[in-house]
Amino acid sequence: MSNAAAEPIETSLPRARIDWIPLILVPVLAIATLPLVGNVSAWVTLTVAGLAMGMMIFLMASGLTLVFGLMDIINFGHGVFISLGAYATLLVLGPLAGWASADSIGLNLALLVLCIAAAMGLTAVVGVVFERVIVRPVYGNHLKQILVTMGGLIVAEQAIHAIWGASPIPVPVPETLRGAFVIGDIVMERYRVVAIGIGLLVFFAMQVLLNRTRIGLLIRAGVENPEMVEALGYRIRRLFVSVFVAGSALAGLGGVMWAFYRQTLTAGMGMEVMVLVFIVIIIGGLGSVGGCFVGSVLVALMANYVGFLAPKLALVSNILVMALVLIWRPQGLFPVARR
Amino acid sequence: MTRSSAPARSFTETRIRRGPSSWLLSSDTPRSWALSLILIVIVTCLAAAPFLFSGSQPLSTAAKICVFVLLVASYDLLLGYTGIVSFAHTMFFGIGGYGIAIALERLGPSWESVAVGLVAALALSAVLAAVIGLLSLRVRAIFFSMITLAVASAVAVLASQLSAITGGEDGLSFQLPAELRPAFRPFAEPILGLAINGRILAYYMIFITAAVLFLVLLRVVNSPFGRVLQAIRENEFRAEALGYRVVAYRTAASVISAMAATVAGALLALWLRYNGPDTTLSFSIMIDILLMVVIGGMGTLYGAIIGAALFVLAQSYLQVLMGAGSQTLSGIPILPDLVHPDRWLLWLGLLFIVSVYAFPGGIVGHLRKRGRSHELG
Amino acid sequence: MAKGIDEPLLRLEGVHTHIGPYHILHGVYCEVPNGELTMLLGRNGAGKTTMLRTIMGLWRASSGSIHFDGRDITALPSPDIARSGIAYVPEAMAIFSDLTVRENIVLAARNGPVHSSRLDWMFGLFPALKRFWNLPAGHLSGGQKQMLAIARAIAEPRRLLLVDEPTKGLAPVMIHSMIEAFRALKAAGETILLVEQNFHAASQLGDNVIVMDDGLIVHSGAMSDLVADKALQQRLLGLSLDSHQ
Incomplete structure (x- = not known):
């Protein structure tokens, strides 16, 4: 047995290489724009706004990218969960309107947490149904997947109209989350800071889950090679359904944050932001959570800076970022090794 | 793997009937009595619309059907025949509309302006379609769909931002050449009891253009080129192995499809005397196109006629019907909301999902299958 | 029979x-x-x-x-x-290159941590695994990946x-x-x-x-x-x- 140990040539230690370049992009972009903006306080405001938006996009996109990685399925109806999450706030804001207008940070935050809980609960339940009815029958057929999930989107948007009415609904931001923190001449909107906090919290929770738990290992392994995970004796289907539902709930959470950010609800708000979500997961590399995070922040910062420097180009800047990234790395910032 | 036998794909449909009508339809006849009957009714109604119906509303509906038949047929060339899901089709539709609108607004209401606008729009569409195709058709279907969605939304935003050129959110209203205005009377006497005016001429211009281009598309899908597209759709790798340059064929299909959509957009703008983001560029029109293609039947251009007719009629008249239903159901909870006139899209959405699952050939596929089983039985 | x-x-x-x-x-x-x-x-x-x-x-x-x-x-x-x-080692090895050697083995052991004596036995067969235990498996050489794939199959008795x-x-x-x-x-x-x-x-x-x-x-x-x-x-x-x- 011992002679199996003979291994004469391969003694050199392979070095672990972390792919730093995409990670450096974000600070480089932020610092490079500082002289262009030319005003520190405006730059901070823009950066905070960009980070907040980036976190919200990340919340909405992370589930989608994992679902794709695991089962090679893209849900074009993912935006429904964003809209649903946003509308779920009404379930809480209706009976607890007093908590929103109360000048108490405790009540306000409790309200926000309840809204998030309601949204995640509702979107998780709808996610189970959506996976079962819409997605499951079309595994392995991309054309039908795209069509049928679009169909799900149409029906769900119409259902929102039927339940909550077709006209936009205003959403009040809880009292103490309005306004801004002012430090010297630097102004940071409170709600944006909260959004950044929640986004970072979710990102780190996901990192811990993916890197420190068996479920997380299975998800990462499944993204890389679902078949081998099955051959090791794990039921990938069950894993996939959980990830689909979790991704839907995260989109619901993103929807709540997005709703308070826009302060208006429309059934189409999810689909509108989906364009950004798709750009972000393409940039990040389909299936990569880290890439999705970097991509979200990159796109949102870019949109805010460009919006300040050249407003007309703001909404096209995303496409520009996507094109540049794809020219540099056709598989996205962090390509996921598959099979 | 040596024993494996490739399944023989029959590209050659049975071509028994010949004659002028068969030639016109590129030997791709409806192949079902029910389908033929429905198509004849629709086409006859469209051809004789000004004589059959009075008032401007039915004529507008008919014109819209003609435009959408062309638009949906051109989309089906991509989706049904080539197996590409693009969300950028409305972009080309919009380019056509804006081409006409900008040219007529800037250069004045003349036929030269129409020609300049149309040619410029066609050229832009062809270049854009070729660029998108060459850059992204080598990637996987999902990737392509997402990229086209992003590009199309960027163009829609751009159109509403560049208000100096496009009129922004308000869009552009413009004057038509004199011959297409309601005041124009080519004939002194009424024909078949109808006083012909420029509006009716405009309708026939749209009808004939749409019909001719539809027949051209029918020819394209039944040409050797169209057969290669279908071979690629069925098995990309085999087509590649047989020596067909897949990207080149797909790009060519994208360009043809984009140009047809551009013409459709131009026709719509000419009919409305207006073009704006909501009439041609919006994502909801993209969804409408998907509904029409899938419900009518993917991979068969006749589906475009049925899908477009059904959808536009539903859009215009189903709401009236549902309004009545909602009235009668009032008092029962939720149900009146579900058949509320504004919820017609909900039901078409459900029909869409059912179509994708149960009737991949849509209405046309279903009728043809029934027709065949009748012949056998 | x-x-x-x-x-x-x-x-x-x-x-x-x-x-x-x-x-x-x-x-x-x-x-x-x-x-x-x-x-x-x-x-x-x-x-x-x-x-x-x-x-x-x-x-x-x-x-x-x-x-x-x-x-x-x-x-x-x-x-x-x-x-x-039944344990399967496919031709393409199919190790999870994003996961470390350790994580690959952890996943293969469905019933909890690998017993240390078994681990020693596996290290005896494939010493490279011990050396690169916490390294992403994607960084291993072809032969080492193959050894990891086999080690994964025997992480628990099959x-x-x-x-x-x-x-x-x-x-x-x-x-x-x-x-x-x-x-x-x-x-x-x-x-x-x-x-x-x-x-x-x-x-x-x-x-x-x-x-x-x-x-x-x-x-x-x-x-x-x-x-x-x-x-x-x-x-x-x-x-x-x-x-x-």
């Missing part, structure tokens, strides 16, 4: 497999006896990989039956087949190992240590079905041999008989060996 108690661990009866339009296995009958190393030989495209994947349930048998340990596993989903005690061409593409020195590793596994009493192109290597290891061609079993028996019968070797393997050595 004839041997009474020595019921084969794995038995395929009339297995046909289609992949899309391709008919690959044309009625495979074969047996893998318990506690022995069975070599599966045959030229490229003979259907060896398909046979392993069909046993694993990764491709479905369109007809015929597969019995493992007296139980019909033909229609079981892959995870259940794996849980019944009844049967299916191993697809472990020496493919390896340097001669690595092939040698791989053969030694299999000799050690065999000595430890593992039941192994091993696909191999290299007859020289196969003849040193195998107790039994199965030869496939064109989706059928064309020969099966003791390895020693095949080694002794040059004419039979020539007839069964002549072509395949010429083209691979």
Whole structure:
């Protein structure tokens, strides 16, 4: 047995290489724009706004990218969960309107947490149904997947109209989350800071889950090679359904944050932001959570800076970022090794 | 793997009937009595619309059907025949509309302006379609769909931002050449009891253009080129192995499809005397196109006629019907909301999902299958 | 069967497999006896990989039956087949390159942490794994990845190992240590079905041999008989060996 140990040539230690370049992009972009903006306080405001938006996009996109990685399925109806999450706030804001207008940070935050809980609960339940009815029958057929999930989107948007009415609904931001923190001449909107906090919290929770738990290992392994995970004796289907539902709930959470950010609800708000979500997961590399995070922040910062420097180009800047990234790395910032 | 036998794909449909009508339809006849009957009714109604119906509303509906038949047929060339899901089709539709609108607004209401606008729009569409195709058709279907969605939304935003050129959110209203205005009377006497005016001429211009281009598309899908597209759709790798340059064929299909959509957009703008983001560029029109293609039947251009007719009629008249239903159901909870006139899209959405699952050939596929089983039985 | 108690661990009866339009296995009958190393030989495209994947349930048998340990596993989903005690090392190794060596092994051990004595045994077989324990598996060399893939299959005791061409593409020195590793596994009493192109290597290891061609079993028996019968070797393997050595 011992002679199996003979291994004469391969003694050199392979070095672990972390792919730093995409990670450096974000600070480089932020610092490079500082002289262009030319005003520190405006730059901070823009950066905070960009980070907040980036976190919200990340919340909405992370589930989608994992679902794709695991089962090679893209849900074009993912935006429904964003809209649903946003509308779920009404379930809480209706009976607890007093908590929103109360000048108490405790009540306000409790309200926000309840809204998030309601949204995640509702979107998780709808996610189970959506996976079962819409997605499951079309595994392995991309054309039908795209069509049928679009169909799900149409029906769900119409259902929102039927339940909550077709006209936009205003959403009040809880009292103490309005306004801004002012430090010297630097102004940071409170709600944006909260959004950044929640986004970072979710990102780190996901990192811990993916890197420190068996479920997380299975998800990462499944993204890389679902078949081998099955051959090791794990039921990938069950894993996939959980990830689909979790991704839907995260989109619901993103929807709540997005709703308070826009302060208006429309059934189409999810689909509108989906364009950004798709750009972000393409940039990040389909299936990569880290890439999705970097991509979200990159796109949102870019949109805010460009919006300040050249407003007309703001909404096209995303496409520009996507094109540049794809020219540099056709598989996205962090390509996921598959099979 | 040596024993494996490739399944023989029959590209050659049975071509028994010949004659002028068969030639016109590129030997791709409806192949079902029910389908033929429905198509004849629709086409006859469209051809004789000004004589059959009075008032401007039915004529507008008919014109819209003609435009959408062309638009949906051109989309089906991509989706049904080539197996590409693009969300950028409305972009080309919009380019056509804006081409006409900008040219007529800037250069004045003349036929030269129409020609300049149309040619410029066609050229832009062809270049854009070729660029998108060459850059992204080598990637996987999902990737392509997402990229086209992003590009199309960027163009829609751009159109509403560049208000100096496009009129922004308000869009552009413009004057038509004199011959297409309601005041124009080519004939002194009424024909078949109808006083012909420029509006009716405009309708026939749209009808004939749409019909001719539809027949051209029918020819394209039944040409050797169209057969290669279908071979690629069925098995990309085999087509590649047989020596067909897949990207080149797909790009060519994208360009043809984009140009047809551009013409459709131009026709719509000419009919409305207006073009704006909501009439041609919006994502909801993209969804409408998907509904029409899938419900009518993917991979068969006749589906475009049925899908477009059904959808536009539903859009215009189903709401009236549902309004009545909602009235009668009032008092029962939720149900009146579900058949509320504004919820017609909900039901078409459900029909869409059912179509994708149960009737991949849509209405046309279903009728043809029934027709065949009748012949056998 | 004839041997009474020595019921084969794995038995395929009339297995046909289609992949899309391709008919690959044309009625495979074969047996893998318990506690022995069975070599599966045959030229490229003979259907060896398909046979392993069909046993694993990764491709479905369109007809015929597969019995493992007296139980019909033909229609079981892959995870259940794996849980019944079969480990699979595919040709492409299929290690999870984003995960560390340790995480790869952790996932393979479904019933909790690997026992330290077993871990030492695995490190004895494949020392590189110990050295690169916390390194992403993607950074390993081809041979080390192959060793990780095999280690993953034996992280917990399994009844049967299916191993697809472990020496493919390896340097001669690595092939040698791989053969030694299999000799050690065999000595430890593992039941192994091993696909191999290299007859020289196969003849040193195998107790039994199965030869496939064109989706059928064309020969099966003791390895020693095949080694002794040059004419039979020539007839069964002549072509395949010429083209691979």
